Amino acid sequence: MTNREFLVLTTTHDDEGRARELAAAAVRERLAACAQVYPVHSVYRWDGEVQEGAEWRVDLKTRAALAERLTAFLVERHSYRTPEVIGVPVVTGSAGYLDWVAAETA
Structure with missing residues (x-):
């Protein structure tokens, strides 16, 4: 099934617990149907220097229509000064799964 009405919004966090809290809050608020934290x-590059470190990535499955609300939600609750929030359109997916994402988001 081809459908661009859905997207995966991604953010990262340096603390696993906070990443999980952010994911759970977005799902509770029905801004995302589900999220994976890994x-x-x-x-x-940050402040003119190359840096590296462990982070926890959060992938949130949602409807494209909720992208702005979910982005604002994540930025408002994030501890980073400039959090990553990137949306990638879903170009194909199973009809049943996408129906489920639509039903679980408001």
């Missing part, structure tokens, strides 16, 4: 090792 460890990653990030390399990035």
Whole structure:
């Protein structure tokens, strides 16, 4: 099934507990149907220097129509000064799963 009405919004956090709290809060608020939290090792430029460290990536499945609300929600609750929030459109997916995402988000 091809459908661009859905997206995966991604953010990262340096604390697993906070990443899980952020994921759970977004699902509770029905801004995302589900979220996965998993460890990653990030390399990035910050304050003019290359830095690296452990982070927890959060992938949130949602409807594209909720992207702005979910982004604002994540930024407002995030401890980073400039949190990553990137949306990637879902270009294909199973009809049943996408129906479920639609039903679980408000």
